[in-house]
Amino acid sequence: MAVLRRILPRLESGSHALLGPGDDAALVAASDGRFVVTTDLLVHGPDFRLAWSMPFELGWKAAATNLTDVAAMGARPTALVVAIAAPPSTRVSVLEGIADGLREGLAALAPGAGVVGGDLSASAVLTIAVTAFGDLEGRAPVLRSGARVGDVIAHAGRRGDAARGLALLFAEATDAAGEPDATLAAVLREREPDLLRAQLAPSPPVLAGIIAAEAGATSMLDVSDGLARDGRRIAEASGVAFDFDSAPLGDDVEGVRLALAGGEDHGMLATFPAGGDIPKPFEVIGRVVEGAGRMLLDGRDIEADGWDPYSSWDGRSG
Numbered sequence: 074m075a076v077l078r079r080i081l082p083r084l085e086s087g088s089h090a091l092l093g094p095g096d097d098a099a100l101v102a103a104s105d106g107r108f109v110v111t112t113d114l115l116v117h118g119p120d121f122r123l124a125w126s127m128p129f130e131l132g133w134k135a136a137a138t139n140l141t142d143v144a145a146m147g148a149r150p151t152a153l154v155v156a157i158a159a160p161p162s163t164r165v166s167v168l169e170g171i172a173d174g175l176r177e178g179l180a181a182l183a184p185g186a187g188v189v190g191g192d193l194s195a196s197a198v199l200t201i202a203v204t205a206f207g208d209l210e211g212r213a214p215v216l217r218s219g220a221r222v223g224d225v226i227a228h229a230g231r232r233g234d235a236a237r238g239l240a241l242l243f244a245e246a247t248d249a250a251g252e253p254d255a256t257l258a259a260v261l262r263e264r265e266p267d268l269l270r271a272q273l274a275p276s277p278p279v280l281a282g283i284i285a286a287e288a289g290a291t292s293m294l295d296v297s298d299g300l301a302r303d304g305r306r307i308a309e310a311s312g313v314a315f316d317f318d319s320a321p322l323g324d325d326v327e328g329v330r331l332a333l334a335g336g337e338d339h340g341m342l343a344t345f346p347a348g349g350d351i352p353k354p355f356e357v358i359g360r361v362v363e364g365a366g367r368m369l370l371d372g373r374d375i376e377a378d379g380w381d382p383y384s385s386w387d388g389r390s391g
Contacts, residue, residue, distance in 0.1 A: 079165055083172040087152060087179070087187020102151070102208075109148040109207035109214065113139050117199040121273075124253035125242055128167045130274040131201060132174020139205035140183050140279045141295035141339045147215040147286025148207030150183040150279065155203050158196035168193075171201065174274070182279045212286050220292040220311035220344040226359035227351050229281040230340020231271055232300065232322060233331030238272030241265055277339035278354055285343045288352040293343040299379030300358075301333040301368050303342055314364035319371050321358045333370070334378040
């Protein structure tokens with residue numbers, strides 16, 4: 074296919090690929106005979122807006138959001154398989170930009186990992202589907218269900234900045250009808266590049282997941298939906314409660330709220346045995362206490378608010 078002949082040279086298979094694109098399937102090395110696999114979708118509308126995101130940023134974010142899921146298991150990301158469905162009117166340069174973002178995102182966040190295959194199709198809605206693979210390198214996987222009363226809660230990465238960036242886009246980069254506006258987004262990008270990058274092309278600490286696993290993390294996941302909502306997922310799986318400290322989460326009430334409820338930062342949330350050294354770049358933000366599934370802040374119960382793509386979905390439309 075002519076389009077693939079233009080896209081594939083922009084991608085790299087990575088050092089773990091034994092056989093890359095070109096056959097019916099790829100062959101990827103897994104040193105201990107096991108591999109971690111995850112998949113995620115980016116769909117125009119609920120997940121991104123072309124008026125706000127550059128193609129390069131879409132590729133970068135597609136890589137980042139999948140790499141963190143692999144790393145949250147304590148695995149080293151090794152390969153991606155990427156499928157793109159795009160409207161027939163989509164310029165090839167858009168697909169090339171996505172490919173460039175994938176390549177550079179992998180190089181920056183997970184050196185050695187690469188794109189080893191995928192698919193292209195036509196669709197009314199631009200959709201990017203990524204499947205990511207990882208190698209545990211002989212380690213046991215770090216699960217959500219391993220947190221224990223007495224553990225400390227630690228986090229690596231940004232907290233609330235992606236939510237700040239998204240709020241700016243909705244407040245200042247929409248037209249009179251409330252639709253995303255590319256011109257206004259460009260002006261905002263010049264003024265607030267850091268916060269917009271946190272939302273549109275995040276740089277989460279992917280390799281911190283491996284560091285945590287090697288340091289004895291008892292549980293872990295990546296924070297896609299906010300500390301409170303994702304923390305509750307660990308708490309429920311482990312039969313414990315999370316008590317966050319407000320001091321490290323923000324300088325004011327709004328900062329703490331965004332840290333707890335703001336999604337898409339994709340940092341690493343982990344628990345570690347008390348009394349041990351907490352590895353960098355993790356910062357202690359609370360402790361594990363008794364009370365299955367409860368979320369607390371400074372000892373007081375809080376709601377586990379956060380990003381929920383199904384909050385207004387009735388499950389009947391189709």
